[in-house]
Amino acid sequence: xxxxxxxxxxxxxxxxxxxxxxxxxxxxxxxxxxxxxxxxxxxxxxxxxxxxxxxxxxxxxxxxxxxxxxxxxxxxxxxxxxxxxxxxxx
Amino acid sequence: xxxxxxxxxxxxxxxxxxxxxxxxxxxxxxxxxxxxxxxxxxxxxxxxxxxxxxxxxxxxxxxxxxxxxxxxxxxxxxxxxxxxxxxxxxxxxxxxxxxxxxxxxxxxxxxxxxxxxxxxxxxxxxxxxxxxxxxxxxxxxxxxxxxxxxxxxxxxxxxxxxxxxxxxxxxxxxxxxxxxxxxxxxxxxxxxxxxxxxxxxxxxxxxxxxxxxxxxxxxxxxxxxxxxxxxxxxxxxxxxxxxxxxxxxxxxxxxxxxxxxxxxxxxxxxxxxxxxxxxxxxxxxxxxxxxxxxxxxxxxxxxxxxxxxxxxxxxxxxxxxxxxxxxxxxxxxxxxxxxxxxxxxxxxxxxxxxxxxxxxxxxxxxxxxxxxxxxxxxxxxxxxxxxxxxxxxxxxxxxxxxxxxxxxxxxxxxxxxxxxxxxxxxxxxxxxxxxxxxxxxxxxxxxxxxxxxxxxxxxxxxxxxxxxxxxxxxxxxxxxxxxxxxxxxxxxxxxxxxxxxxxxxxxxxxxxxxxxxxxxx
Numbered sequence: 001x002x003x004x005x006x007x008x009x010x011x012x013x014x015x016x017x018x019x020x021x022x023x024x025x026x027x028x029x030x031x032x033x034x035x036x037x038x039x040x041x042x043x044x045x046x047x048x049x050x051x052x053x054x055x056x057x058x059x060x061x062x063x064x065x066x067x068x069x070x071x072x073x074x075x076x077x078x079x080x081x082x083x084x085x086x087x088x089x090x
Numbered sequence: 091x092x093x094x095x096x097x098x099x100x101x102x103x104x105x106x107x108x109x110x111x112x113x114x115x116x117x118x119x120x121x122x123x124x125x126x127x128x129x130x131x132x133x134x135x136x137x138x139x140x141x142x143x144x145x146x147x148x149x150x151x152x153x154x155x156x157x158x159x160x161x162x163x164x165x166x167x168x169x170x171x172x173x174x175x176x177x178x179x180x181x182x183x184x185x186x187x188x189x190x191x192x193x194x195x196x197x198x199x200x201x202x203x204x205x206x207x208x209x210x211x212x213x214x215x216x217x218x219x220x221x222x223x224x225x226x227x228x229x230x231x232x233x234x235x236x237x238x239x240x241x242x243x244x245x246x247x248x249x250x251x252x253x254x255x256x257x258x259x260x261x262x263x264x265x266x267x268x269x270x271x272x273x274x275x276x277x278x279x280x281x282x283x284x285x286x287x288x289x290x291x292x293x294x295x296x297x298x299x300x301x302x303x304x305x306x307x308x309x310x311x312x313x314x315x316x317x318x319x320x321x322x323x324x325x326x327x328x329x330x331x332x333x334x335x336x337x338x339x340x341x342x343x344x345x346x347x348x349x350x351x352x353x354x355x356x357x358x359x360x361x362x363x364x365x366x367x368x369x370x371x372x373x374x375x376x377x378x379x380x381x382x383x384x385x386x387x388x389x390x391x392x393x394x395x396x397x398x399x400x401x402x403x404x405x406x407x408x409x410x411x412x413x414x415x416x417x418x419x420x421x422x423x424x425x426x427x428x429x430x431x432x433x434x435x436x437x438x439x440x441x442x443x444x445x446x447x448x449x450x451x452x453x454x455x456x457x458x459x460x461x462x463x464x465x466x467x468x469x470x471x472x473x474x475x476x477x478x479x480x481x482x483x484x485x486x487x488x489x490x491x492x493x494x495x496x497x498x499x500x501x502x503x504x505x506x507x508x509x510x511x512x513x514x515x516x517x518x519x520x521x522x523x524x525x526x527x528x529x530x531x532x533x534x535x536x537x538x539x540x541x542x543x544x545x546x547x548x549x550x551x552x553x554x555x556x557x558x559x560x561x562x563x564x565x566x567x568x569x570x571x572x573x574x575x576x577x578x579x580x581x582x583x584x585x586x587x588x589x590x591x592x593x594x595x596x597x598x599x600x601x602x603x604x605x606x607x608x609x610x611x
Contacts, residue, residue: 019562032327033149035174038570040507040538042327043353059357062330 005053006074012048013070017041027071032064042067049073055080092273093254093311094162096280097123098242100317104291109314111339112152112322119317122156124240129160129193129216131243136191136214136230140165140246143187143256146301147171147180148195150324153218153234154301155310157193162254165246166191169256169268172302174570177201179266181208183258187268187459191216193234203227250274256459257304259401262501264514268459269401276311279404279453282425284312286408287343287369287395293318294366295343296335298326298350303509304401305373309345326350329357337363347374347508351381352538359388369411371395374508375540376496382418396421398496401510402468403454403480406430406447407494420493428453432488433481444487444497448472449480502593504533506541509571516574519567520545523560525553528583530591534576545574546596548583555579 006027014020017036031037037045045067046057055077061067066076097119100109105120117125138144144161146168148154154170161168171183173195184192188211194202196217206212206227213230220235254276256268289295295313297320299306313320321339326332333354335341344367346354351372370385370392377385377396385394393411398421400406407430409422424430432445439445450472457465472479485497504511513531520529528548533541545564549555557577564573584595 015558019565020558032324035570038174038325038327040349043538060330060361063328063334064331067328 091277096315125156126159128238130163133164142166143189144191145189149173167253170302260510260512270456285426289316291317293342296321296341298323340366342368344370349507369393373397375505447482447486454480525555542575544576546578
């Protein structure tokens, strides 16, 4: 599951914030520090995550630890999905 | 009073008091002052003299704050360039004011290396971080963290009618103009604003707006002037992280633009302890009445200051918080120590009714840098012989009790995320794309941005172009907030009888084939 999450997140960032530009963004580059995403961009990213991965992003999740690099977003989506599955199973 | 005295006086009065919280660092007034002295001495050693223009090109950071005061202590004029500005515009600005030195984030080193040949006036660059002094591409290169004396540099000889800052702002011609602010202009504006906000040394101001934006810059200047604490964040990208700072730092003041208010109101605020918050302020564009009502309901203990301003005089008016429920759509009245009035087309004063807003006060700029004609257009004769007052270009209505209501601008400047965008500047970039035949840029209402920037274009015969390609072209040449959110391809442009593009009819419902380019919430 994870490779495709990673790929989809990266593709979204490239399409929407780099407008398809060939990209040197590494998995650990901070979106904010590298200037890839600005404040409204984070909300667009969240909209995409909710729609594409079927997760719910809470207000409290809107912190850099969850959202500020491809790797962090991927891990965040995986955690959310596992929590969702655990709830369903429970 | 000179602007560097804001810091120096607070450092003398309360050296051990917390001045700045930023990027995980906490600095007292004595520490900020010592750092600023050290960097000022470095600038002097690099040849910076009284009246030189020195630019800062960095994100909100300790270095950016220290640099502003260091430049002033050296007797020079500071300008803060938006960190997302692209190379061509940076070169335009630095060459326009013939900046002799630049303080830049070290990550800009490669970009500046490529650009150096196009910056004939620039003699020295100070990069953040540490390293050895050198000469690169003909420029002296020094480092922010280089050791040096922390004693104040020898006096610069500046007086308060000398320039303190240039603030570049979008102009209707498409080229940015440098607004010249003297020490007196800035000190007057900061005094008026801190007076009506009732700021004291007990205030803790949380600023997420860029220091390149005068609204963000003044949060820092005003906090230092009253000896309060500035909590400086790089952006509002992670609103939950920002909100958590309010209880953690016992924040009392939060400056907003409407985009931030819209984002805040989408959140559940009940989980945050916001009891320390004394006021929020808004400017940049008007807050929607529904947002005011909601802020009042959800944060009943917080005073809301609805304000209106122009870079050319910093701030024009504010609505006293006790009026916000009575006349929520008003931007209030003139600030303390400032006179504002309306004039009709013949220049006669209008007591009640509609007219162009005119501002009179020592906060009004000295003029636009080396643009005498543009300066004359906005700074016109006032009531006293030889006096000049500022014509805002904004139409207002004034009610019986003297409160002002914004009606519209005389030009077509767009306000997006609270920042001014010149359609011409964006159109110039669109025209630079080889496939574009005609381009027009308009603002369309947007619940988060206030106005979203929309590009309407026609293509040259036989050319083909995807929206993404055009937006990439724009994002490589424009600051983030200027990049269009929407692109519409048309077969032809509506024209006025004189053959110009008819922008009014571009606001009509979208034609088929419109592409919403980056997904908009």
